[in-house]
Amino acid sequence: MTAAVSPGRRRPLRPARVVLHLFLGTIAVGWLFPLFWAVLTSFRSYQYTAVHGYVSFGGWTIDNYVTAWRTAEFGKHFLNSLYITVPAVLLTLFLASCVAFVIARFSWKLNIALLGLFTAANLLPQQALLIPLFRMFTQIPLPAWMSDSELLYDSYWGLILVNVAFQCGFCVFVLSNYMKALPHELYEAAMVDGASVWRQYWQVTLPLCRPALAALATLEVTWIYNEFFWATVLMRTGDKFPVTSSLNNLRGQFFTDNNLVSAGSVLVAIPTLVIFFLLQKQFVRGLTLGASKG
């Protein structure tokens, strides 16, 4: 993201620059403050803050994390998030890359319509589809070994599918743009070698799309992990909620204790923050893919 500094253009610090740094520094600190406050609160005992108020110093403890982890059963909910996020991201990338490949590789009249259909699906308000989808999910049976609810409703399968259907559109759009930029000669060479369409997709196109796939995977993991609505309305059993939607149950259990709420919030934020700091470049690139070169 940082622009290359062209030689000779770096000037000595002028007063205007100092003001700019002060301004941006203040904003940045202000922006981080709510998170900082959550972390701070999570390490203080409720007894201490109840007596001295939150604008005080002291009462340090890690008990909130222990209690929050135990009462809200975070271990289980993190696992649920994992069961949903990993298959959903893999399936989204696979299906989206298939469609994107066909759109980019062959020119049919229906390509634009296909692209529009997928991209628009990603932008529709989820709540507007809830009623028929909710009914549909409560009507579709699943064998007991797939879900103890024996329905698509209240099952991981249902959540995975709905996430995939929604996220596909965005990935199709980004990937098809990316694939269109690949030189067409690649395919001609592959065809001379007698490569089938599937091999062209799997062995020529996909390896070249690795940067785009990495950026999209980072982004989709964050989004599906953060997904709140579908899990809230399409799940019933408290034990099966992914961690983001289980937050809402946490409120009932912790309702008088903000220190516990903050510890829970920090726990839920940790996976996305880790991804963000490790893969910041991928994350930013995913969001702006196509806008900048590369």
Added chain:
Amino acid sequence: MSDLPLIQADRAVPPPAATTATGGRGRRLRLLSGTDRVVITLMVLVPLLLVLALVWLPAAATVLLSGTDWDGIGPLGEIDWVGLKNYDDVVNNYPPFVPAVQNNLLWLAALFVVATPIGMFLAVLLDKELRGSRFYQTALYLPVVLSLALVGFIWQLIYSRDQGLLNGVFGGDTDWYGDPNVNIWAVLVAAGWRHVGYIMLLYLAGLKGVDPSLREAAAVDGSSETSTFFRVVFPVMRPINIIVLVVTVIESLRAFDLVWVINKGRNGLELISALVTQNVVGEASRIGFGSALATIMLAVSLIFITVYLWTVMREDKR
């Protein structure tokens, strides 16, 4: 999930090979073997069926159901067509509807008039060659990786009546999330906190794509930095401006998580999305009525989705 990313064609790339090869289409198709055709069909059909079944079919069903009086229990054969009655009920006999529309519009206005310009302004500042720019950027878009549900919880620590920072520092006793006179504003601050970083990111990428020679030419002409931005840079970023507009509209329409974790969208925090959900999963399951609300959402979003697609596809063709 609630993020709409910036999608824009890469102008540095030559026109897509696929469109230039239209003339050879028939020839290439004939070169495909039978297996290849089956593979291609499956590659499109499987994802297509999934999206049709789980997105477009429900969307169409919502529109149809909005004209019926189905209670969600009886068999589909007993559904009566009631025309626009549900819409009439929504507008005239449903007290939360007007506040919900007002709140959605307020949400849009707050994001569009306050958060978006701040994000753009910060992007312009960060676009300068600045030491420490990375730190500032990271701080600003850190909230973007958090879910809106989590944002609601994090701000509760500031807004809570008895345990919140705001009342702790200023000594008031306002329940910022609970008081129907102020809670929408409190929520909008939290939503804006996340939106600013997102817009900043989009414009930062847009600004990097502006041809530097445009700015140099304007500077040679004696144009000030401010007027260069408004007269030269801003108009050049037109596609991004449209995308940001659409993103903001759709985000405001889809706003849900934040109010749902606070109080399920009641008592001053009514939003259309929350009303739809209340009518389906809540105590009263009023399918036709809820569908009418949902159809209104669909109609508004489809207008902006069309604008969006039109913009990105046109960029694509260039």
